[in-house]
Amino acid sequence: NEEQTALFTIFGATGDLAQRKLYPSLFRLFRKGFIKEHFAVIGTARREWSDDYYREIVTTSINSLKPTEEEAKAFASHFYYQSHDVTDTTHYTNLKNLADKLDAEYNLEGNRLFYLAMAPNFFGTIVNHLSSEKIMTENGFNRLVIEKPFGTSYETAAELNEQIRAVFSEDQIFRIDHYLGKEMIQNISAVRFGNNIFESLWNNRYIDNIQVTLAEDLGVEERGGYYDKSGALKDMIQNHILQVVALLAMEAPNNFTEKEIREEKIKALNAVKIYNEQEALDNFVRGQYVANRFKNEDIISYVDEPNVNPESRTETFVAGKLEINNFRWKGVPFYIRTGKQLSTKAARINIVFKATPTNIFSQEDICEKLPQNILTIYIQPTEGFSLSLNGKEPGPGFEIDPVKLDFRTPTDVVANSPEAYEKLILDALQGDATNFTHWDEVSQSWRIVDVIRQAWDNDSQPIPTYPAGTMGPAEAFDLLAKDQHEWVYKP
Numbered sequence: 204n205e206e207q208t209a210l211f212t213i214f215g216a217t218g219d220l221a222q223r224k225l226y227p228s229l230f231r232l233f234r235k236g237f238i239k240e241h242f243a244v245i246g247t248a249r250r251e252w253s254d255d256y257y258r259e260i261v262t263t264s265i266n267s268l269k270p271t272e273e274e275a276k277a278f279a280s281h282f283y284y285q286s287h288d289v290t291d292t293t294h295y296t297n298l299k300n301l302a303d304k305l306d307a308e309y310n311l312e313g314n315r316l317f318y319l320a321m322a323p324n325f326f327g328t329i330v331n332h333l334s335s336e337k338i339m340t341e342n343g344f345n346r347l348v349i350e351k352p353f354g355t356s357y358e359t360a361a362e363l364n365e366q367i368r369a370v371f372s373e374d375q376i377f378r379i380d381h382y383l384g385k386e387m388i389q390n391i392s393a394v395r396f397g398n399n400i401f402e403s404l405w406n407n408r409y410i411d412n413i414q415v416t417l418a419e420d421l422g423v424e425e426r427g428g429y430y431d432k433s434g435a436l437k438d439m440i441q442n443h444i445l446q447v448v449a450l451l452a453m454e455a456p457n458n459f460t461e462k463e464i465r466e467e468k469i470k471a472l473n474a475v476k477i478y479n480e481q482e483a484l485d486n487f488v489r490g491q492y493v494a495n496r497f498k499n500e501d502i503i504s505y506v507d508e509p510n511v512n513p514e515s516r517t518e519t520f521v522a523g524k525l526e527i528n529n530f531r532w533k534g535v536p537f538y539i540r541t542g543k544q545l546s547t548k549a550a551r552i553n554i555v556f557k558a559t560p561t562n563i564f565s566q567e568d569i570c571e572k573l574p575q576n577i578l579t580i581y582i583q584p585t586e587g588f589s590l591s592l593n594g595k596e597p598g599p600g601f602e603i604d605p606v607k608l609d610f611r612t613p614t615d616v617v618a619n620s621p622e623a624y625e626k627l628i629l630d631a632l633q634g635d636a637t638n639f640t641h642w643d644e645v646s647q648s649w650r651i652v653d654v655i656r657q658a659w660d661n662d663s664q665p666i667p668t669y670p671a672g673t674m675g676p677a678e679a680f681d682l683l684a685k686d687q688h689e690w691v692y693k694p
């Protein structure tokens with residue numbers, strides 16, 4: 204594993220994301236030798252922490268990876284803390300001095316990765332100062348990694364983008380969508396473009412409908428404040444689900460390279476129909492969870508969660524139908540759904556193939572309705588694929604027997620494979636933006652969801668509810684039933 208050289212500057216170093224994801228991911232890279240001697244991390248945030256205290260926090264955050272004492276100490280010794288008020292110019296001078304000092308000390312060759320893991324209100328100020336205070340270098344790379352949410356609408360995202368683009372060029376910007384770091388999301392391209400038996404059928408002649416389910420079995424936990432302003436549409440659909448849809452729907456790229464893949468994803472997103480408000484109401488449903496006893500636990504209603512407005516109309520569930528108006532997909536509904544406090548935590552994609560042109564087994568009462576072939580991609584918690592086929596039941600006579608070819612990656616392989624964040628940080632270090640979102644994808648995704656948001660905001664009907672521990676409101680099932688379809692995944 205080739206050692207990468209860089210100075211990381213993490214804005215939001217005391218935060219939840221940094222501790223839950225970034226430090227453990229950096230440690231995994233450290234263990235594998237992707238970062239070794241020539242790296243340093245400056246953690247910044249408003250709080251006053253000492254280097255020692257920061258190192259303690261970093262050490263605690265990697266506990267579950269069971270480092271030896273020596274390993275943990277060696278790793279943590281690369282971390283430095285700088286208390287920082289992002290609006291105060293003098294603080295950037297301190298940051299620059301520390302950065303230059305560490306650059307010399309660790310031989311970092313001017314390579315800098317700036318990681319914004321905090322509320323986006325200050326992104327503009329931060330990037331301006333990085334440039335004006337010359338914290339960006341001339342001799343190495345300067346890359347900006349940005350966490351979601353990237354804006355809250357097309358307009359705010361465009362404004363944010365403009366601020367960032369005033370300093371960083373598109374190829375220096377790495378917008379994180381952690382779903383793109385997941386093994387089975389990356390696998391979509393392998394399945395599609397590595398198998399002629401699928402790719403030749405991957406169109407409206409052979410596919411009946413496509414379903415994407417990203418279900419969660421937890422509530423909003425400590426994030427009520429953020430979530431109540433966001434809701435499931437902005438939290439999951441605008442980013443993760445539309446990225447998955449783009450990968451499922453895009454044309455084959457000429458080569459498997461960053462530029463070509465992004466171009467195809469952008470084209471796919473551009474073909475997603477932007478509804479008017481009435482169409483949005485007809486094709487998208489929302490829901491909010493209400494108290495229920497599930498698996499021997501009393502789950503409280505969303506509106507009773509901490510930091511949530513007791514009168515909140517924020518959706519914790521969304522199901523919808525997307526139309527993709529191009530040659531390949533015209534007429535194939537893409538059904539998507541996501542929600543909190545559902546009956547299970549699971550993400551999967553179902554590709555439902557069309558029925559055979561005629562059912563020759565319908566006579567003689569053999570089989571009135573042949574089950575359709577379904578390719579399922581299991582994203583989490585298990586990873587793998589299955590393909591359902593119809594065969595003959597063994598024995599005398601002739602009965603149709605549906606069978607499932609099922610492959611799951613062994614759990615020890617899943618457990619030992621790199622986590623999404625680990626892969627994405629390494630990609631950013633290596634300058635590969637394939638699994639990050641281009642502005643043209645982000646902006647089009649906002650255009651798609653903005654009108655849905657607007658339609659709901661203008662709709663005074665009570666928001667549908669669902670008991671916690673179920674798969675969403677009745678409306679989510681009706682949505683497919685009116686097309687004579689149903690959700691394949693019924694946990």
Ligand code: BG6
Binds near residue numbers: 381419438439550
């Ligand atoms: C995040 C959302 O982007 O994705 C969270 O903000 C959600 O609300 C999370 O829980 C789901 O990610 P994963 O990897 O657990 O499926």
